[in-house]
Amino acid sequence: MDSQHIDLHRAIIALTCALDLVGIDEVKHGKRVAMMAWHIGGKLAWSAEDRLSILQAGMLHDCGVAKIREHRHLTESLEWDGAEAHCQRGEEYLRACPPLSHLAEEIRYHHTRWEKLQQTALSARTRLRANLLFLADRIDVLQAPYLASEQILIAAPKIVERLQSYSGSLFCPELLDAFADLAQSQAFWLAMDPDYLDEDLRNLGNHVPLETLPYPDLREIARLFSRVVDAKSPYTELHSERVAQIARRLAQSFGIDGANLEQVEIAGLLHDIGKLRVSEDIIDKPGSLTAEERACMQRHSYDTYRILQRVFVDSKIPEWAGLHHENLRGEGYPFKTAATALPLECRIISVADIFQALAQSRPYRVGMPLAEIIAYLERRVADGVLDAGVVEKLKAEAEDYYHLAQGEFCPE
Template identity: 65%
Template structure:
């Protein structure tokens, strides 16, 4: 079976960047949680394997959060009703992804009080690991307002004091004690600066060998993040997965096979990962977008391109996914590429994306009929935007493609 060398550390770091986009203004939350959790674990003499695992769990702990409004709750209060919802979603996403399934249980309970964990049937070791995520997550909520103002060095003693009052209630006493010991120095807090976070993560990753993932595992990694993206709105439910199915079938109809075919499907799954930055208020808006809202929407394909470059630096997946709003006459976005820069695979994903979007109900219109969609695609061919050959290939078996668009 075809395998791909993947730098799992860089992949998780890049995907954490994608999750950070949900916050729009509050970025690197996952990285700060990860670095703090790892520092506390190392102070407690956890094994290097466990320290690395908690680092990755920290970066991915909010993978169940897709919506900006939910992210605001995460960053504005210690506890709130419904906090467990994103924990359950995130655990479900991870459990279905073999390369990361071992992190699922830690994500599941990372907003559960320590006193409630002790009263549950959860294994004690898991209780400590998941509670460490909760502790680091809430520390970051408390410090975040002071990171941008530069006042953290005058405010951190109050943060330590507040966390201590929650020992044995929200957080495990041994974790609180370890935190209080290592956090009583300025260096702990100054390491949260963005450039230092990135440096430290690169340094940690430089000692980790690349991992061989087979194609099914690689696709499950892609599917995990497509589910996070599509959960932003009920109007985009399974959009990425259906685009991937359509693109794969089109590629097969063009005789594309082997690893190249699998890459087309992966690019289809991940083509909208940059949309995590876009507020659901824009995605769900029933009327026309303002120029500012349209500009926000337009940047998502560039964010997709840059994020995927970090994960798939030796493949064309970033190009095929990031160019899905380019046109043959060069008036698309974000690069305004034209015919020469757009591989057949790019053109396939573009057609698959438009076809599925038109077949799916959106807040500003109902589902379009197959006849309407084919007419729309032909008009885009006539205007020079879409590839005539790709649209013709889809039209040959239009009923099949429509089933893929509406049923997954």
């Protein structure tokens, strides 16, 4: 797996589905922003390459948002004083991801007023693209109450009028003029219907060729989204990165190598991507979870499985990541998979996940000493829950794995 063909466009669509889980009430926000920016770019006669690029930027523009309460602030008004933080995080994440780093600068400034952008040293192209993302984002905030309803056709003129009142201050006049022209068409608004939106995005991707990505680039895309997940709580910082490192090393100790080894690492990085749907109030809760909160938490592994199926076609990554809460007694979740159907790689990621989580402080306890973690794992083996062979491999180099769990070793 030195390199792999991947449909990057469809991968971005699938990963955007994960980002949209953060909003809960505004699902598909990223996709709507992307499509509106794409349409406005077309009105301005942008090249096909530039339109595809702004489409992808629109889908990823909120990659710096992990917390549901932060998303609510961003969708309650045209401007929010705290918007800068997620723009900076998004830029940081994208700069570290070579296949997507070209989008970093415009994501950084996608909540910056046009009048302020004019005073920056950014290129004219970047200023315009960043402001187009801002405009499309704010259009979606204003249309949100009318989504999936023909009432949007009645509300549309007022939305246009309100945004035009910010011409030259919040938004570039050229962009507003293009938007106003498009907004006269009912089709512009009705295309935001969720079913039509998904169909249009898929169709746009039919003409995008597959890209060959070297493994380090593929890993960085996975790491980008693992960082978004782990940012939901200060208690889970770098959890996915450390699980991936532990899982990779355990897999190597079993003789797993080549493509399978690299896919184990990616599965480790993305095993919790479904947690983007889970409120940080649940993740950070210091006490026991209610039945409703536990149900919300338990669905994350199924969401992980389904999201990764869209990204990694013909790969074991969705299974290895999505089944990390199954156990050998067939009492785990979400599939209640029997031991005979649990691949070794799933068992490895399960042990790595538990080991790292126990070593890391959480709202309801401090990180546990190594001896206590080993004792806990041994009890789970005795109970028939965890794989004895995997736990024995971990115990053989327990000190090294404990250092990895605490982040004392740097990623490769």
